[in-house]
Amino acid sequence: MSNGRASQRPSALKTGFAPWLFLGVGTILCLLAVDVAPWLKEYPENWVIPLSDGITAAASWFVDNFKWAFRGISWLLNWPMWGVQSVLQWLPWPLTIAFFAIFAHRYGSFRLALFTSLALGYMAVVGYWSESMNTLALVTLSVPLSISIGLALGIVAFKSERTDRVIQPTLDLMQTIPAFAYLIPILFLFGFGPVVGLISSAIFAIPPMVRNTILGLKQVPPAVLESGIMSGCTPRQRFWQVELPTALPQIMIGVNQSTMAALSMVIIAAIIGGFDDIGWEVLSTMRKAQFGNSLLAGMVIALLAMILDRLSWALANQQNVPNRPRDSLISRYKHSFIALAAFIVITILAQLLPAFATYPDAWVFYPADSLNEFVNYIVRNYWSVMESIKNNTLFFIMLPLRNGLSVAINPFTWGFEVTPVMIWGYAIATTLLTLWLYLRKSWRHATGAAVFALFLFFGTTGTPWPVFIGITTLVAYQAGGRRVALFAFFSMAFMLINGLWHPVMLSVYLCGTAVLLSIILGGLIGIWAAHNDTVSSIIRPINDTLQTMPQFVLLIPVLMLFRVGEFSALLAVIAYAIVPPIRYFEHGLRSVPTEIVEAARQMGCTPRQMLFEVKLPLALPVIMLGLNQAIMYGLGMLVIAAMVGTQGLGQQIFLALGKADMGRGIVTGLSMALVAMVADRILQAYSRKRQEALGL
Amino acid sequence: MGDPASSIVKLACRNIWKVYGDNPGQYFNTNQDHVSDPAATLEKIIQGNHIPAAADVSFDVHEGEIFVIMGLSGSGKSTMVRCLSRLVEPTAGEIILGDIDLLKANDEELIEIRRHKMGMVFQSFGLLPHLSVLDNVAFPLKIQNIGEAERRRKAAEMIELVGLSGREDAFPRQLSGGQQQRVGIARSLAVEPELWFLDEPFSALDPLIRRQMQDEFVRLQTMLHKTIVFITHDFLEALKLADRIAIMKDGQVVQIGTPAEIVLNPATSYVAEFTSDVPLVRVITCGSIMVPATQDLDHSIIARPDTTLEELLPGFSGRVEPIPVVSDDELVGMVTPADVLQALAESEAKASQK
């Protein structure tokens, strides 16, 4: 370049090795000084600035003064809620099934109608009909609420740049703050009862609707817009007749996502709202360790999720059929007529035969006890295998990552004591490896190895906080520049001064471990699926199911087999966080341009070389997005996994919920969101950089 | 080529500028109609990191004429046609449509003008995905609150005109590119506009379909006699369709003229670049080489003034006599084989000099 300006040359700080050297020296000093200055390791209690107290005070002032308005809303919402619930409870069960099936047939297919009928039939057969209908009532009410609010907000944000600038970050925050953290303020403002579930799920389901509305409107092709203008549309006609209908398919995707979000929140809200719905059933049986019962109830949630997902998806993808005037009235309104007929016939039958009105108890088939026995049988017989899986993972992966090798290795776990000689050996080996990597590979490899060795020795929780902050900030800076670095730094400072450093690190550790394992396992499955169509077609529906499932349900099988504990939590988080790596690995590998693959094959690449030298590097940006999503999923699941015994932020949120401590709940929820956002910003920036480098 | 255009100016475009950038207004003096020194202004705009997508463009489009704007990608063609329809706001200049000063029209007036006077066809079709073919074509009528029956009748008529009868109930995604563009054309004609803008309507189609659509277009114009501004980057397409062509480069018009004028006398090497591959016999017309009729002629073969040499030459097989040139049943001149030879030789010599 002839006119290369100084500012265009990347500064040494931004990409270079020098800052890492400084950081390395700082780290060593810090480690040496820990003995004389213990505050380097543990952030002292009395340095904590109790922001949460202030928030609690402000919030309770707000609640005291404005509670009446919110209670008014909840009183108002009680009526439609009561109405919908009564209708759903009153409707004879065969009629409800018939309505759903007719709807499924109208917008989907015969298969969908069959699936819907069978799934609803299951709910009746196991005797959870009334609970299911209560849950359904909540969803039925909250979805239209969040759809209309979301649509309106999306339209406003699309029309006004200024609103958009407020709404976008709010959405980011809303989608990263864990669902439980919402519940605390909502509880205070709206009071207890089922209506809280309604309100919290309506709020929780708004963001996807807003996002998809904005996206859809922005995606309207310019030529379509211009053709509308040239047809002489007034601004209003242009919006209602051109932009909105063109954006509709995307908006309907929002409806689908909103519905799923609403359902998962309804289930979560059962924890506090706790009335006679299916979420409550799962929770209470889980608490009593009646896992067979929770599995049966959990199946209802899973089926409900699938029904709602498939139906709203079918609705979103329906082919618009032109209504031809020559079609007869009957064929045009075929489904409505059938529904009417079903209504009349079944209502009359229900008057005559009580079995048609409510599903008779005598017909209930509830195999919870046999399930429990079966599980016990398995656990008894495979106790040693399961126990050894659990212990090995705990001792050799989880403990070292949490507390570091220095603590994890002891006679009870690894069978020997850590001696000073070993510590020196570890230090020397690490130094040699780092040097070797520096000379043979690059300073990046060397730095990576040094950082990893550090974490492995001290554990996530044992690393001095200035070192952790320093490393993260520098990584953020080199990946995304000053803004990302500042964001990371201040986020961590926020957690630190709020006295949340320890729980944050515990969460980072658990989520990090789960994500690491998800990436390894999911990556392998994804690579396999990318090269084998059969595997791909088997994996896809499993992934879909795992993703549509309210996270809560994933706990049940894990608990059945491994009982309460950190290992169960880890498994539950992995079960949820493994989906994005599988998807993105497969997608990334499959979308490597064919010309490049063919060129490489022509040059004589072995399959191995093809994967490691050609495909993986090209797929890396996509894979990074998968990693990003895995982290989001992992953090989201973390709070729910806290119910089965973890420490960290999730547990703190539960504590806050239990003590109704609003300030603490908000600060902790916010911290969790900040962890997610920092990880997100860094990975996004890195992925973008790679993508630019690859010219994609 | 269409009928000879009348001399009534339908659309006049005077010193139009469209500048993209942070503050395009700074280059133009608001209380002055014309930019006094276009070259200097252009220089300043480029210096200031602004993009002059259209620079000092002036031309007249006559009633019933096909006026083609042609140029390479990025030369500002779309910008110009969007200025004419005010889909983009010109930074400076004046556009007169009939007796209306288009740039002074307010929003309501503009909507009225678009509803009744203008039709536009887009390169990427711009069909509404949620409406059937019939409803797409009827859309401009619908928003004018024209009744359902009338709307359907009119739309069906237009669909018939573009040869899509039978596909009224299809949706855009079910049609091929060529069929979609027929829908676009039908829609733009539904309001019977006086002015018809087409922005590279056939560029997205493959060559065979494109040729077919061009023929179709010529057929439509012989029936409809619209005033047309047609954008293309394909010079052969321009030659085939145009009454007059304006050639644009970097936002400026470098030459305006009939196809023959442009091929025979390219104003710059840029224009010559386009014309170099064009067979001369396709653009030289009898009108441009005929001499006054001096003898009694054999009228078994006749030519019109706009007959090209390509069409004329077969007439000379086995004939040495001049061919009479007739316009409106009146003898206006004749063409001798020697004239044809000379014209071809002269233009060939001129072309090889360049």
Ligand SMILES: Nc1ncnc2c1ncn2[C@@H]1O[C@H](COP(=O)(O)OP(=O)(O)OP(=O)(O)O)[C@@H](O)[C@H]1O
């Ligand atoms: N909204 C815009 N903002 C900035 N620059 C623009 C904008 N629209 C067009 N331009 C620039 O104006 C110039 C002319 O663009 P225009 O679209 O008119 O070209 P064109 O001749 O129609 O090209 P094509 O044949 O590719 O359609 C180009 O340099 C383009 O980059």
Ligand SMILES: [Mg+2]
């Ligand atoms: Mg263009």
